[in-house]
Amino acid sequence: AENARVAGMMDIETYADLRELRKRVADKLGISASELERAAAPMESIYAIADHTRCLAFMLADGVIPSNVKEGYLARLIIRRTLRLMKELGMRESLKDIMNIQVEFLEGHYPEIREHHEHILNIIDLEEHRYAKTVARGRRIVEKTIKYLRKDNKSEMPLEILIKLYDSHGIPPETIKEIAEESGFNVKIPDNFYTLVAEMNEAETEISEEDLHLDYPQTELLFYARPDLEFEASVMGVYEDGVILDRTLFYPEGGGQPSDTGYIEADGCRIRIKHAEKIGNVVLHRTDDEICLKPGETVRGCIDSDRRLQLTRNHTATHLIVAAARRVLGDHIWQAGAQKGVKSSRIDLSHYRRITQGELDEMERLANEYVMRNIPLDVRWMDRDIAEKRYGFILYQGGVVPGSMIRVVEIPGVDVQACAGTHVNRTGDIGLIMINRTERIQDGVERIEFSAGASAIELMQKNRDILRESADVFKVTPSQLPRTSERFFTEWKALRNEVSRLKEEMASLKILEVRDRVEDLNGLRVIIDTVEADMDEMKNMALELTESAEAVVLANFEGQIVGAASDDAVKMGLRINEVISSAAGVLGGGGGGKPHLAQGAGKRKDKIHEALEEARSSLESFGR
Template sequence: MKNLYQVDLFEEKGFTRKQCPLCKDYFWTLNPDQVTCGEPPCTEYTFIGSPPTSKYKSLASIRSAYIKFFEKRGHSHVKRYPVVARWRDDVYLVGASIYCFQPWVTEGIVDPPANPLVISQPCIRLTDLDNIGRTGRHLSCFEMMAHHAFNFGKITVYWNNETVRLCFDFFTEELKIPEDKIVFKEGMWSGGGNAGEDFEVLIEGLEVATLVFMHYRQENSKLLELGNYIVDTGYGLERILWLSTGAPTLYDALFADILPEARKMLGIPEPDPSIMSTLSKYFGKIDASKTDIEKSYREIASLVGMSTEELKSTVIPLENIYAVLDHCRALMFMIGDGVVPSNTGTGYLARLLIRRAVRKLRALSPDVSLVDIMSLSLKYWTNIFIEYKDLVDTILEIVDLEEERYNKTLKKGEALVKSFIRKKLEKKEKVRTDDLIYLYESHGVPPDLVEKIAKKIGAEVKVPQNFYELLAQKASFRKIEKEEKIPLDQKLLEGESETIPLYYKDPYLFKFTAKVLKIINGKYVILDRTAFYPEGGGQPSDTGFLINKHGERIRVNYVFKVGNIVVHEISPKDSTKLEEGELIEGHVDEQRRKQLMKAHTATHILLGALRRVLGPHVWQAGAQKGVNRSRLDITHYKHLSLDELHKVEMLANKIIQENRKVHVSIEERTKAEQKYGFVLYQGGVVPGKTLRVVNIEDWDVEACGGTHCRYTGEVGFIKIIRSLRIQDGVERIEFTVGEKAVEYVQKMERSLKEIADTLGTPVEDVVHSVAKIYEEYRELRRENERLKEKILEMSKDKVLEKGTVLGEFFVIVHEIEATEFRDLLKLAALIVKEKPNAVTLLYSRRNSDAVYLILLGKTASKKIDARELGQEIMVIAEGKGGGKIDMFNGKGQYLPEHMLRNKIVEKIKTLTNVNKG
């Protein structure tokens, strides 16, 4: 291939290729005086305060100009994709515009939505999380404007020459930037599984675009020729805005309309622009995540003539509010596109941003919540991205709930961290980065809080400057799930023909004829065609039987699929009843299949109802269809109320009564995505050029490989049994359908009738009667507790009589009959209240074991640790227990009172200076 860096434009215009003396990279320029490559740290920003263009000064005007420029030059404008990459199984979020077309378009499997095309794609990239707010330029959320061309086989659109010319013309003709200010720096780019040579486009020190000539596939760190030639460009909308305004930082340009209000809310004064300009230029020349930040602040302070502390008091609050505004913008896209904060996947990344934003806000003001800033942010950004206007309340509710949960987590976290660090100190171990990650992920405790607590107890904790970047990198890529183990060596199927799936052609076909192609290991039967549905997509396989030429029945126990071959599992004892090459008659269990078809159709109906009742953030997180019961797992930020479940159930059954048509069609992937949107992938990523689309008329549409009813009316009835919170951010709906749903309701009805009969009351009065009985029960229990209190008070005096004085301690060892542990605790509490110097051991027999409680009075607990006494007892009782300095409880073998008394007295003497003779 011709050197991709040598393009016609450079020759026509007289560009010179030079090597940067600092980074040693090559670049092309029209400026004869240009020495360095034009990119920091080799070159400083020179546009701040003196922009090279001012034709457009808003995101909207730059975006519009860009799209129109490329539309005039033959590109079709393609609507933006969601930021959640639901069509991919390798990444969670869209990190560049090309992600929208990987892998299906870039691999040549499907056609692009247009060719060539222009797009302005919001992206989420968390690899520089710790730099956001500090460097003046880094963002977690940015809009990548791009023009793409896909050259497949004989189809040639354009390649490197035209790409460079289009870029050059946009900046010089549309933005009116002088030609000699544009530098093209040679490089190599990779991302999303592909790679290629590239040009970084630099103007006055700022990278504003990247032009990639993609023709490699990345596999195991190797570059393999893709066979296709793809123009992959990315123009930074926010960076071009910064270039056009010459603002001190990118944040001042991007958030110009909301930054003053945010500063006012937080009491942050407007900074001296020269300080922020110096900061941007300084951090533009270094990698902030790998630099000693304190040293950087000292150097910047020296440059602006301030003390380090004075500088920090000025810029750190601004760094924090910049980061919070950035995170709020990212969260609008993420939550708006269906992300529910959780501890896994995209939910983990959303929670990471929320918690980081909360911590930064706390450093600014305890009175301003993240919801306050989020509300300000949404008010502005939803006027630009109007598709999120109707979701504002939901987004704010989710953020508010997350902030509330996090604040509770932080309150609990301090004691946990103290205990964790003390154990480390006891073992003479340091708190490592892995420990900080554990404390954050398992307990929600941020590293700065760990560092603060550690200082209080005399420990040193070093927090990596790129801590949040490490977390984001760890969670940004999908873990490839292990494929379910197939009970058959796939090599045994090599060379076999694909099975014709009759169950797709006619899901109501329960009887068919087929030819036996192969019998493997005496139990696996391959037919040339089949009506038996193989297990997949959460739908169990069909069962039934085969009839051979002699009229004998062979039971089909299980059906599975290997590639496009359907395998029928039979009992080995029946293998002699079949011969390869013979014609058989297949019979599918009709009742089972119909019930599973109803369950699968009902899953789609329920999902549509859940999205309408709860909101479009609801996505399927898993499903399992069953004959008797089924389940649907959804993403949602809180447990469903009974009222919500009733609304969903009512709406779902309304769709059944309307008897809507269920359309099934095979559609080309790109066209299906354009027609229906990415809600197609509710059930997960579906491979291939075409999609099998199941569309319940004006209700739900998904790419799905299951069997379904022709009309919703065939489902009959959906009854939701219950909902469960199976994990953070995921709710499980258990339901039953059709006749099984009716059977379930009848069973509940019988149970209700039995309760009514037992109470001697009509069914309609059961609730009132049960409430009345429960109240009577509660009153009796309260009376019982009052009597117990009196008995315990009387017992206290008797127990005190058995106490003995041991030096300055009053020792009590006593066995009592107690049905509950709390009775032991109450009695012990009464004793130590009266005797602050008491060392009390009470215990209660449980068959051959006993429950032990040691409680110390206030005076005694200052000199003895209850845990040391308790562990001594557990050794001889061969038991286990735990507690704190003034209380210990455990369980072990039953021991006689005299043995316990002797052991306690002996241990007290060992631990103190009490008479040891």
């Protein structure tokens, strides 16, 4: 209590080193700093565990997923720091047990904690197991690092190495110190170690780049109000390879949705629009064609209807998949990125573990259920403050959008987001949704690739064709394919094992045949011969034959040659790799390996006997 009272009177910000602060407190109390640390450290750890678990409860409830990047890194850092403190205190409880006590205490006051109780404990349990694996493999990494440092005549581990071992491999500095001290290597851990690591990972390189500015009036965006595919507009100007119009139906790339394509024309002049982009409030229509339009000219524009429809379907399908993922995986799911396409699209979701096939199937079923409900979309512009008050920050699943007025896309009872993309009028307009595959693109982020509408039907038909063709190979129906494939695979494995067994028996017979052909070359016992065997067989044979001879050289009539030397021969100075390299040169090729085992090959198969004679000459010279 006296320590807390005195320490509370000090401004910790003025002390760069916690040791200095403790010394000041110890002096006030009339004891040594080491005595103070022994008495206060356990209580400090207990308070730190309570504070860390409280912080984690809110972080995980807010959707933060422990990972190796950004806020996820900070969550993992806190979890592992808490686990280390628990170990130092000799606590037998798991972090999941402690976290459960903290969550039960908080959920009475914070509904968001109560709603995510099971999710929080699942993440903590998973991270605790990951940490245990990290510590288990850490000893080997630390010992290897110390070995290299000693080669550089270092007796203390540099801070940057200490941070790297924690940052890259997750090995706590305290664990590193324990392992190092066992071998007499010094490790000094700064009191602000975890602060240094956190600051290093929070730092992001900012690239300042002057924005392109087009000095034209704001382009009127027609695609929000009109579902038309053709429009008339006036040419405002030309910039590089682009045309600027006073109004447009071309959707400019943004929010993960590619731009529309199509053409604009006037008086026999037509140019193909390959890309539209929004620069400030001006839409620039880019083309590879020669621009034959002039400012003030009236043009007719036409967009590619099939492309627009597919992009629109895929964009709305993205909202349905995110909604389905939140239903299946939990409310912690947050969109980490998206890219819509014509044939397929992808959505990146924050999640703490791999998505199972069963979960994917349920997400796909739910998304298609939303489609079949044919729910009308409610799309409107709203004041940002009113929208946030009504819907909360779930609006920004696709990222925070600028402006005081935001476009809200709501699928009643399913999903709501602030979104500037194009959307269908009703979910039924999307058609079939198929989830193609999933992959983990980084720690804590799952990528889902999917198709919608006509592209989903094409994919379904393609998969059906593959299934039918595979079934035809086995002369069975598609429904019999899994069982038939399993049977053939089992039989193939059995035959492969039988072939391996027979090869071993043949090799044994070949060894028996060759073993008696030992000859003496000036006191060196050698076996030099041709055999009917491949490279791997010859290597195994050569190694086994070194029990009968000090040097073995075998070759086949495919222009391959192998050599092996016994341990005693290597100790005497024999380098079989040099012998094989010289022999392979006769074959017009090369060879290499180690002093006790080497191989070589060449295209001059007719020179195999000359190559063996070259090997014989080399070994005979060594015998002398």
